[in-house]
Each structure stands twice: as structure tokens, then as C-alpha cells.
Amino acid sequence: MSAVQVCVRCAARWPVVGAPAQWCPGCRGVLLSPTVPGRLEPAARRNFRWIARRPGTTPRAIAGPAAPDTTPRYLQMPRWGLADPAPESDEGALQTRTQRLAELAPTLLGATAVLFLLGAAGELFRYVVLLRNRTTLISPTVLAVSDAVVFTAGVLAPLVAFAAAAASVAWLLEARRTTWRRVGRADPRSAVAVAFGCLVPVVNLVWPGVFLTELARDEPGVRPLVRWWWATWVAGGVLLVVSLVWRSHDSLQARANGVVLAMVVDVVAAAVAVLTLLVMRRVDRLDLAGRPRARTRWMVAA
Known part of the structure; x- marks a missing residue:
């Protein structure tokens, strides 16, 4: 044969x-x-493999000659090579307590901003009541509503702010650990040092900005935002001290000015919370709502 x-x-x-x-x-x-x-061909001379088929079947043949190699044409812009790679999934890994606390930071910061804005609105309403009370007797119901809003916001806003601060420190620790792991190094600052610099009064006016600047050293779009956050954070701390000192005055005009000052402090505190959330989202490459940011890609046109 x-x-x-x-x-x-x-x-x-x-x-x-x-x-x-x-x-x-x-x-x-x-x-x-x-x-x-x-x-039967020996294995040393065989460059094919045996395929078992049912009796009576024949292999499927390709009809016609192969298509010639031509330059591909597209009816629309191809998307291959332009899409961002899918982020690595960590769902299978067990989350630590710090990671679980860091995930609560955006929610707590949003609640903090809302409560401080509510407090600012209550202080503004109280100031309007004071102005109105100079010539007109104010209803006890209006006074009760004003006091309730100011008291509720004054109690809840600091409590939620403290929880948001702890969650923000947890996020900072995780973000720094991820950033340094990406370059094959360990975070040069310990977790105790970061927590001490962020949570101790007076000291935390300086070190959080330093930690964030180190975190965003390779992110040109984040560094200006960190500077704005740092300036707002320091301004809020200074205004808080001034507001506490101002409460020692007993005159009616000083108390009225204290209401305005408290309103300004609340607005600045809400701005700090929003800027903190914005810095987090920018470092995580997300928008303010937590969605992946769409990147602008430039292509050279021939």
C-alpha cells in the first residue's frame, strides 16, 4: 500500500x-x-495523533480555498487595547478588621457632612430667630424647634465625625499598605505612628497632610487636592479653637456672633468631610459616587 x-x-x-x-x-x-x-508508526516518527470516529463518518472538509490575507477593516473604532484591565478581585480573601472599618469610611463621611450641614442650618435659623426677637416676640414652638435642631446636630455630628475619623485612619493604613506593596516595599511608617499622628489633637493638624502627601507622591492629580484638604483641615481646627474661646464672652452681641461663628465652623467641618471623601475616591481611582472613573485617552491622528 x-x-x-x-x-x-x-x-x-x-x-x-x-x-x-x-x-x-x-x-x-x-x-x-x-x-x-x-x-502503526512509532512514536518517534509520529507528528500526528489518532482520532477515533464512528463507523461511516467522514471528517468535515473545508469548502473552497482559504481566504487571502488582507488588511482588516472596521466599521467602528476597535476597543481592544483601549479598555482598562479588570481590577483584581479580593472577594476570596478574608478581610481584616482594618479593611472592614475602612469600607465604612465613605458612608460615615457622607453622614458627617450631612449632620454638620444640618447643624449649620440650625445655627442660621437660630440667628434669624435672634434678629426677629429684637422687635417681635417669638413663639415657644419656634424656639423649641430651633433648640432641637441645634442640639441634635450638636450631639450627633461630633459622634459620627469621631467614627468617620477612625474609619478614615483605617482607610489610610490600607491605602498606604497597598501603594507601597505595589512598588515592592513595606510602608516605612508603622500603623501606630500613623494612628497617633491622625488622632491626637494639635498633632493631627500637621501629620495627616504629610501622610497623604506621601501617599499621593506618584499621583499628580491628587496632590493639589491634598493641599486643599490640608488647608481646609487646618482652618477648621483654628476656627474650632476660636469658637470655644468665644463662648467665654457673656454679652448679647458676643453670643449672637458666636452663633454665626458656630455656623461657619459647621460649614467648614462639612467641607472637610466632603474633601476627605473626595481624596479617598481620587486615590482609589473612583468618582465621588464610588464608580470607576472614565479615563480620557488621547490617540495620535495620522
Whole structure:
């Protein structure tokens, strides 16, 4: 029996005439080494594998010659190479207590901003009541509502702010750990040092800005935002001290001015909370609502 060559593309068998061929005459596929049907070839000379088929079936042949190689054309801009890679999933890993606390930071910061704005609105309403009370007797109900709003916001806002501060420190620790791990190094500052610099009064006017600046050293778009946050944070601390000192005055005008000062402090505190959330989102490459930010990609047009 004469030797044949089998095409790897269409599985057609071609008899060997003279020297073995390389390409299939039918579909231009690669031909295997010559073999004799019915004879078992040793593994050392075999560059094919046996495929078992049902009796009576024939391999599917490709009809017509192969399509010529042409330059591809697209009806719209291709998206391959322009999409961002999918973020690595950490769902399978067990979360630490710090990571779980860091996830609560955006929610607590949003609640802090809302409560401080509510407190600012209550202080503004109280100031309007004071102005009105100079010429008109104010209803006890109006006074009760004003006092309730100011008292509720004055109690809840600091409590939620303290919780948001703890969660923000946890986020800062995780963000710094991730950033330094990305470059193959460990965070040069310990967790105790970061927590001490962020939570101790007076000291925390300086060190949080330093920690964030170190975190955003390779993020040009984040560093200006960190500077704005730092300036607002220091201004809020100074205004808080001034407001506490101002309460020692007993005159009616001083008390009225204290109401305005308390309103300004609440507004600045809400701004600090929003800026803190914005810095977090920018470092995590998210927008303010927590969605992935769409990047602007520029392409050179020929």
C-alpha cells in the first residue's frame, strides 16, 4: 500500500508521489509526514495523533480555498487595547478588621457632612430667630424647634465625625499598605505612628497632610487636592479653637456672633468631610459616587 499524507486542516489524504509535499493542494493546509494506512508508526516518527470516529463518518472538509490575507477593516473604532484591565478581585480573601472599618469610611463621611450641614442650618435659623426677637416676640414652638435642631446636630455630628475619623485612619493604613506593596516595599511608617499622628489633637493638624502627601507622591492629580484638604483641615481646627474661646464672652452681641461663628465652623467641618471623601475616591481611582472613573485617552491622528 502506498504512503499518504494527511492534511491537518481538511483531513484529506494525498498519495505521496516522489518527494513528500508540505502544503495541501485542496485547502493549503499543512501536510503531516508520510504514513502507510494500517501500519502503526512509532512514536518517534509520529507528528500526528489518532482520532477515533464512528463507523461511516467522514471528517468535515473545508469548502473552497482559504481566504487571502488582507488588511482588516472596521466599521467602528476597535476597543481592544483601549479598555482598562479588570481590577483584581479580593472577594476570596478574608478581610481584616482594618479593611472592614475602612469600607465604612465613605458612608460615615457622607453622614458627617450631612449632620454638620444640618447643624449649620440650625445655627442660621437660630440667628434669624435672634434678629426677629429684637422687635417681635417669638413663639415657644419656634424656639423649641430651633433648640432641637441645634442640639441634635450638636450631639450627633461630633459622634459620627469621631467614627468617620477612625474609619478614615483605617482607610489610610490600607491605602498606604497597598501603594507601597505595589512598588515592592513595606510602608516605612508603622500603623501606630500613623494612628497617633491622625488622632491626637494639635498633632493631627500637621501629620495627616504629610501622610497623604506621601501617599499621593506618584499621583499628580491628587496632590493639589491634598493641599486643599490640608488647608481646609487646618482652618477648621483654628476656627474650632476660636469658637470655644468665644463662648467665654457673656454679652448679647458676643453670643449672637458666636452663633454665626458656630455656623461657619459647621460649614467648614462639612467641607472637610466632603474633601476627605473626595481624596479617598481620587486615590482609589473612583468618582465621588464610588464608580470607576472614565479615563480620557488621547490617540495620535495620522
